[in-house]
Amino acid sequence: MSWISVSAARDASAVGREVEVRGWVRTRRDSKAGFSFLELNDGSCLGNLQVVADASLANYADEIQKLTAGCSVVVRGDLVASPAAGQATEMRAGSLRLIGSCDAETYPLQKKRHTFEKLREWAHLRGRTNTFGAVMRVRSRICDSIHRYFQQQGFCYLHTPIITASDCEGAGELFRVTTLNLDQLTGSGRPVDHSQDFFGKPAYLTVSGQLEGETYASALSRIYTFGPTFRAENSNTSRHLAEFWMVEPEVAFFDLDDNRQLAESFLKRVLTDLLETCREDMEFFDRHIQAGLIERLTAVVQRPFEHMTYTEAIRVLEGAGEHFEYPVAWGTDLQAEHERYLTEKHVGGPLVLTDYPASIKPFYMRLSDDGQTVAGMDVLVPGVGEIIGGSQREERLEPLLARMAAAGLSESDYEWYLDLRRFGSVPHAGFGLGLERMVQYATGMANIRDVVPFPRYPGYAEF
């Protein structure tokens, strides 16, 4: 007999089976009537399996009555219908074997509630708590939905490079990747000899796979990337990570409107899957992290997304009668407070903004016929702000060269990118979704450091 998961053992259909389960003890409670209740969890689901172990078991006094939170055990027994509310089954233990003990004095995860900040210090153990177990299961399910969605729509999953020698978009805030010996460098007194580095020149961690993604969209029509991206910004906030995962679809023959519809359909699919398949975890977040979460996400799935142009948004903000810290005027970038007003107060749900001023957007966005705006779009959601940023790309060589010149970018660095506009160029569009922002939005977790197994931010790269 092999073992089954706690999730399977808790299912009503398992009543009547004799099974083995393996996991960690969450709590033990002894009854005066000569038996003990154990709550057993193996991370396969939020809920525990209640195990009833009675004094007739050989190791009852020696081991079972000494079990503490965190001990690992193997239990065999019969699954019976549970008389208690909120659970379908419970187990009558026929045997219980202690695998790994756990000293209650030194085990960091005590019965009391720990702050999320404290739990970050124990990131190697926090997955054993209800909240972080649920976060990681939901994160995994979101990733699965992302892959399902794109694969079913005929997209090819593409791995764009993590290490890159091109400073995409001139973004600036990059991590350098090197095999040079820094301690030897300081003593040299000579300029850095880049030819001695691993790649023969300076190399960096990618901030986006978009440009490389465009090359394969110009061959395979529909591609998506899903990998880590990096920002070396000194941002110590609850919304920024130095290392995060991003999904970037790119589609040939797509215009901005196609792109907007793709983003909406994609977000709805992910949320629908989550509400259907992660019910227990989502109810946990609704109850303990953000009240009304499920109702709010359900409404998002059911209603069409609102959308407006940047110019319309400026008009709304100017007429809002709100005091904003940053003044509102056409041509300035929207600040978090403006985005929050629009999505949280004005719309009360997701909002797609399009047609931003060219002056505040990167060179690769397609210039519109008005000569002032570009075919860019952002999807804003309440609580999180910008969750998706995308655009139709400039597929015409001459306008692209003009934008690059205006941005001070060197043509020779982008010859390969320009080739796409020389050889069978096509209209195309795409967007990027930050996975961690999506998990925040879906769970209501306040700090982005708590939706990733091991967060990286300024001064912090533990584990």
Added chain:
Amino acid sequence: MSWISVSAARDASAVGREVEVRGWVRTRRDSKAGFSFLELNDGSCLGNLQVVADASLANYADEIQKLTAGCSVVVRGDLVASPAAGQATEMRAGSLRLIGSCDAETYPLQKKRHTFEKLREWAHLRGRTNTFGAVMRVRSRICDSIHRYFQQQGFCYLHTPIITASDCEGAGELFRVTTLNLDQLTGSGRPVDHSQDFFGKPAYLTVSGQLEGETYASALSRIYTFGPTFRAENSNTSRHLAEFWMVEPEVAFFDLDDNRQLAESFLKRVLTDLLETCREDMEFFDRHIQAGLIERLTAVVQRPFEHMTYTEAIRVLEGAGEHFEYPVAWGTDLQAEHERYLTEKHVGGPLVLTDYPASIKPFYMRLSDDGQTVAGMDVLVPGVGEIIGGSQREERLEPLLARMAAAGLSESDYEWYLDLRRFGSVPHAGFGLGLERMVQYATGMANIRDVVPFPRYPGYAEF
């Protein structure tokens, strides 16, 4: 009317429909009878859609008769049953619109056959060739199977950190990640001040997510990672990349035998999916890249994997009567020539080797009762060699500490890892599969640089 993919247009069920397709011209051939045949491809599949355009089209002489390879077009027309062999449908064009021209003089992808080495210089365009389109579709399908397999088996997809401050396994060949200004460093004459770096100490690119994966397996029971890993080895071979993707499942309560069975079941599932869902691409590889490929992979799926211990393998090699460059003796690591002999000549299929000498394996592998060997395993396959490496992990604190001391590793660097053995420790096991080696094995491609969109190796980080 929206457009459909070339893949959909080529399906027999589409006969009789009036549709639009969008893609790139592969070839044009004019008939003396007053019409042209165009081969149209959009990357959705290997095969092209044959489009028949006749002289009655308004732009026939001006545009259609000037189309060259690489031009992008939008074509509307009726799909009819094709009289030609090897294709179910063809299109009678009702209209054809040129989207992006492609100068035949300067377009790198000429009609002639280019070497794979030459195509690497045009990595931004090589996805448009038959071979690289097929490689990328197969790679995507393999990734999809990997996620399907683990998600369906109840595994949680976990993102372990890419940037890490711990030198996992003391592997040594690491890329340094830094925001220090190297040019300023050289002039300073002072030792490197690590506190000024982004993370406040030296940080590196990960070589494996295993140790971090173990932390969450000790909470969620079944996890898998699937992300990029890095080796700064100066290996200029057809089998090594500086950046590659790795899948690493880790399972609580698993022993070596469970682990071996998981690896076999996993590999078979991926190959089965591929043979079933990528038939056209796989036939291409069978025909043009490696004769007999499909038959060989089909046999792999149908037969149980052979397995033997390292000690048995040494005995086989000693009795082989072969001349090996490296001598064979118990206690030495197996070289590629030995692995090739075992899997290609002795077994003729996948071979799982287990129970290696402790002295040649990392500290975290579980010491066996003999005190000499560890519960490690490698899966070897013909043509590629080692495709999977894994082990049961040492879950007992004392033997683990002893192995670490012997390896010269500092206990304080691994406190968090040791905690897993202090608090509810469990037997557990896992393995790593190199995605690129898997794609090589599945396609028969000889050089690993040709199974990844943009390869990274010493001296090379282009695009």
